[in-house]
Amino acid sequence: MRTLFLMSLVLAAACGDDKAEDTSGDVASDADGDADGGTSSTATIDDFITVTDEPVGDLSCFTGTLTTETAADGCVAQRSMYGEVLDFQEDDPVDEATVEFFFEDGIFGPPDAVVTTDANGMFNIEINTCDPYTYRITTDPVLDMTKTTIESHDVVPNQGIVNPSHELQSVSSTTYALIPTLLGVSPKVDKGIVAGRAYDCAGNNLQGLQVMIEDSSGSIPDDVVAKYFIDDFPNRNQPYTSEDGLWILMDVPVGDWVVKGYVADGLGGHTLVARTELKVLADSINISSIYAGIEDGVKMPPECLTACN
Amino acid sequence: MHLLAALFCAFGIGTASAAEDESTIDFDMEGYYRTRGYVFKELFAAPMSGPGGGTPAQTGRYMTQRLRLQPSFSFEKRAKLTMMADVMDDVVWGDNASLSSTALFASDPSNTAVDGQESQTFKLKRAWMEFDIPVGKIRVGRQPSNWGLGLLANDGNGFDDLFGENHGGSTFDRFMFATRPLAIVQTALGKDAGDTPLFFVVGVDRLVEDSKDQYYGYNCTENPAGGGWVQGEDSAYDERCDLVDYEGNPGRDGVTDTVHDYTEERDAAYRSQDWWADNHDDVKQMIYALIYRGEGVSLAGRSSDLTLGVYTVHRTQDETNSDVWILDAYGHLLWGSLLMEGEVLNIRGTSSAIALPGAFDPNSELDNPLQKDVDIWGYVARLGYETASSSAIFETGYASGDENVIDDRFTGRPIHSDYNVGLLIYDEILSRVTAANYTDSVKGLWSKGGVYNSRYIYPHLKFRPAENLELRTAYLLAWPDKPDGTNVLCAADDELDGEPLECASTDASDSHLGWELNVGVHHDFHQHIKVALEAAWAETSDRIPLERAGLNPSGKFFTMQARAAFEF
Numbered sequence: 001m002r003t004l005f006l007m008s009l010v011l012a013a014a015c016g017d018d019k020a021e022d023t024s025g026d027v028a029s030d031a032d033g034d035a036d037g038g039t040s041s042t043a044t045i046d047d048f049i050t051v052t053d054e055p056v057g058d059l060s061c062f063t064g065t066l067t068t069e070t071a072a073d074g075c076v077a078q079r080s081m082y083g084e085v086l087d088f089q090e091d092d093p094v095d096e097a098t099v100e101f102f103f104e105d106g107i108f109g110p111p112d113a114v115v116t117t118d119a120n121g122m123f124n125i126e127i128n129t130c131d132p133y134t135y136r137i138t139t140d141p142v143l144d145m146t147k148t149t150i151e152s153h154d155v156v157p158n159q160g161i162v163n164p165s166h167e168l169q170s171v172s173s174t175t176y177a178l179i180p181t182l183l184g185v186s187p188k189v190d191k192g193i194v195a196g197r198a199y200d201c202a203g204n205n206l207q208g209l210q211v212m213i214e215d216s217s218g219s220i221p222d223d224v225v226a227k228y229f230i231d232d233f234p235n236r237n238q239p240y241t242s243e244d245g246l247w248i249l250m251d252v253p254v255g256d257w258v259v260k261g262y263v264a265d266g267l268g269g270h271t272l273v274a275r276t277e278l279k280v281l282a283d284s285i286n287i288s289s290i291y292a293g294i295e296d297g298v299k300m301p302p303e304c305l306t307a308c309n
Numbered sequence: 310m311h312l313l314a315a316l317f318c319a320f321g322i323g324t325a326s327a328a329e330d331e332s333t334i335d336f337d338m339e340g341y342y343r344t345r346g347y348v349f350k351e352l353f354a355a356p357m358s359g360p361g362g363g364t365p366a367q368t369g370r371y372m373t374q375r376l377r378l379q380p381s382f383s384f385e386k387r388a389k390l391t392m393m394a395d396v397m398d399d400v401v402w403g404d405n406a407s408l409s410s411t412a413l414f415a416s417d418p419s420n421t422a423v424d425g426q427e428s429q430t431f432k433l434k435r436a437w438m439e440f441d442i443p444v445g446k447i448r449v450g451r452q453p454s455n456w457g458l459g460l461l462a463n464d465g466n467g468f469d470d471l472f473g474e475n476h477g478g479s480t481f482d483r484f485m486f487a488t489r490p491l492a493i494v495q496t497a498l499g500k501d502a503g504d505t506p507l508f509f510v511v512g513v514d515r516l517v518e519d520s521k522d523q524y525y526g527y528n529c530t531e532n533p534a535g536g537g538w539v540q541g542e543d544s545a546y547d548e549r550c551d552l553v554d555y556e557g558n559p560g561r562d563g564v565t566d567t568v569h570d571y572t573e574e575r576d577a578a579y580r581s582q583d584w585w586a587d588n589h590d591d592v593k594q595m596i597y598a599l600i601y602r603g604e605g606v607s608l609a610g611r612s613s614d615l616t617l618g619v620y621t622v623h624r625t626q627d628e629t630n631s632d633v634w635i636l637d638a639y640g641h642l643l644w645g646s647l648l649m650e651g652e653v654l655n656i657r658g659t660s661s662a663i664a665l666p667g668a669f670d671p672n673s674e675l676d677n678p679l680q681k682d683v684d685i686w687g688y689v690a691r692l693g694y695e696t697a698s699s700s701a702i703f704e705t706g707y708a709s710g711d712e713n714v715i716d717d718r719f720t721g722r723p724i725h726s727d728y729n730v731g732l733l734i735y736d737e738i739l740s741r742v743t744a745a746n747y748t749d750s751v752k753g754l755w756s757k758g759g760v761y762n763s764r765y766i767y768p769h770l771k772f773r774p775a776e777n778l779e780l781r782t783a784y785l786l787a788w789p790d791k792p793d794g795t796n797v798l799c800a801a802d803d804e805l806d807g808e809p810l811e812c813a814s815t816d817a818s819d820s821h822l823g824w825e826l827n828v829g830v831h832h833d834f835h836q837h838i839k840v841a842l843e844a845a846w847a848e849t850s851d852r853i854p855l856e857r858a859g860l861n862p863s864g865k866f867f868t869m870q871a872r873a874a875f876e877f
Contacts, residue, residue, distance in 0.1 A: 173748075174748045174749065174750050177745065177746060177748050178746075178747065178748050178750055178751065180746075180795060181746040181747055181751075181795045181796070182714060182715050182751075183715075183813070184712070184713060184793050184794030184795055184799075184812060184813055185794055185795060185813045185814065186746075186794060186795045186798060186814075186816065186854045186857060189856060223814060225813050225814060227813075231530075236713065236715075236716075236813075250813070251814075
């Protein structure tokens with residue numbers, strides 16, 4: 001579900017569009033009543049949220065308030081999961097990859113479990129279904145084959161007594177280096193990249209959404225650049241999510257951040273329709289998709305929302 | 310003057326030895342052995358590999374060597390076969406392949422190149438023949454190509470650079486005919502052929518017979534839901550991607566079954582017996598050149614050397630709708646001691662062959678998002694004073710850049726890497742930055758040491774206190790042409806075609822790329838020995854993202870290099 005569509009995680013930094021001119025009078029407000037536009041030294045919400053085209057996607061589940069989802073009774077169960085690490089761009093298995101699992105759904109300390117993929121990129125781990133977790137994938141730094149890839153709020157569905165299989169994705173160093181280059185961005189090694197996909201209520205890609213990032217106090221970091229994709233590839237000129245729903249934020253400082261997704265409300269303003277929280281590490285790709293109506297970026301698979309045996 | 314002697318000089322063709330006997334084939338051997346030592350003070354931010362990683366930068370040093378052999382067999386002055394081979398081609402001294410299990414006891418050196426990879430000991434790079442015909446000369450085979458100052462076509466031969474070394478060289482599989490058109494016309498009219506040094510060349514090159522990578526020009530995408538895209542239901546359905554019916558037989562069944570990108574990597578295993586038969590994917594070019602090469606020409610009462618010429622290339626590939634013209638004009642005038650010299654090139658046309666990741670059609674107007682209009686410029690101009698004992702030359706040059714390599718305009722190309730300008734900014738720093746940014750995936754966009762996306766001035770002085778001793782000094786100052794935000798960072802006031810340049814971020818503030826000071830001593834002795842000692846100091850501005858390539862972030866660099874060569 002939460003695939004790494006970050007074909008070009010690194011790159012999305014396109015020129016200009018997300019540093020849009022100030023649309024004065026266009027006050028963006030969350031559905032939950034908070035006023036956005038938290039201040040930093042120079043960046044404001046108007047630098048990021050300028051879309052006027054109506055979104056394309058199912059927003060019927062969004063009632064004006066972001067909510068959270070929890071697993072139904074009996075759905076959180078330990079299973080032996082068969083996992084495979086795939087390269088985000090090539091879909092090739094990544095061998096000898098170190099996969100660290102953080103079952104508190106955030107990197108707060110040492111990992112709870114560590115596995116290494118075999119020659120086919122496969123691994124096996126005991127994991128709770130319907131319980132969000134974070135994983136981090138690295139390979140031998142000397143070989144420099146992959147970039148540190150972190151995905152938050154990943155959830156394995158409960159498939160009954162069947163042990164689930166699941167794909168995790170990592171981004172190669174080549175992809176990490178090349179995409180920003182092609183899009184005209186020089187990523188800073190002391191900052192991170194945040195990327196994800198925007199989904200609508202039906203689980204399809206949400207088109208016409210823009211993202212911004214702020215800390216818990218509403219401060220927006222300087223120099224962050226938001227970019228969007230066309231046909232799963234970052235595009236310098238795309239102003240909001242296209243049919244592929246992909247977005248990326250470049251040069252995000254290390255720390256805890258909130259990503260918010262806005263769509264045009266048809267009245268000249270914008271509506272907050274999705275949100276996620278994540279921790280960003282330097283020189284890494286941090287993945288966290290956003291889902292319409294969801295506040296914390298944790299989207300339960302359908303199997304987790306009805307009682308499990 | 311021999312009919313084509315000047316042409317040989319212009320195109321780097323070796324002259325034939327005189328035959329002593331009609332049936333005698335003369336053998337000649339030319340070439341050189343050179344070794345060059347490099348010392349770089351704190352080039353890197355920190356040693357990039359090994360246990361020293363993370364420690365402060367150190368002074369790095371290494372030695373390289375090359376043996377170049379160019380044997381030739383000539384029959385009188387009428388025919389000649391020439392070969393060129395490199396032995397230990399730019400191989401680093403020492404055993405760098407752990408031939409000895411214990412490094413401390415190493416004895417046999419390896420053939421490790423500067424990139425750290427093993428290379429072939431012996432490489433036959435060129436072999437060609439040339440022979441006279443009544444109306445001119447024909448040269449056929451894998452041969453060097455050199456034109457003018459070597460901005461576009463540079464054979465990489467010899468030791469012709471002010472500073473630095475030649476490493477590569479332009480080589481083409483070519484059929485070429487050269488003639489003196491005025492002489493032919495005069496002869497046809499029954500007059501004396503004369504000795505006007507005007508030469509015309511026409512040739513054809515075969516660049517690619519069959520590319521391993523398959524070009525489609527369209528992509529076939531995968532339906533994430535599985536089962537392909539359905540005709541009439543999915544807008545992504547493309548009949549070109551519907552190749553097999555539901556029974557597995559060739560044909561369409563209304564559901565796509567093929568997935569590939571605009572190009573597809575293949576290996577040689579796919580080739581069958583007819584792999585060469587497809588002419589659609591062949592890359593070929595026609596070359597035309599007209600050059601006047603006058604020596605000792607009287608101009609305004611002074612004996613002068615005057616060379617004027619135009620070199621034209623027309624390169625095509627049907628499969629990718631590539632139709633590219635290259636126009637390269639060269640001029641050289643030595644009027645007494647006054648020197649004026651210059652070369653300007655323009656590459657223009659269209660092509661869909663440049664398959665970069667992320668290619669897109671910004672206005673959704675193109676049939677193929679890979680399609681690009683090509684418009685590339687480059688030039689070098691020199692003006693100065695040259696005598697037997699000294700010279701003072703002011704040089705300026707330019708290589709057009711590209712602020713967005715994935716849009717529909719392709720405007721950037723570095724000057725040939727064997728046209729060396731300095732020792733550090735272009736040769737080491739920008740070459741490493743472009744390599745780090747473009748990675749092996751897009752090696753064609755690396756600068757490889759050539760002048761890149763910039764304009765520069767490069768005044769230089771030479772002083773010859775003795776016949777075989779020369780002191781050199783030069784100063785380089787360069788400015789960016791089209792900052793792309795990744796190899797050359799943007800500043801707030803950058804402009805493109807008179808409009809503000811849109812960049813994702815404006816991380817730079819300096820107007821120039823950097824400066825470099827070069828000094829050198831060159832000495833020839835024993836008729837064949839050439840030694841040189843060269844040094845360079847450079848300071849780059851905040852325009853160059855040094856950290857991306859692991860280079861010293863201070864932006865201050867120093868190198869000292871020494872060369873010893875035996876030329877024969």
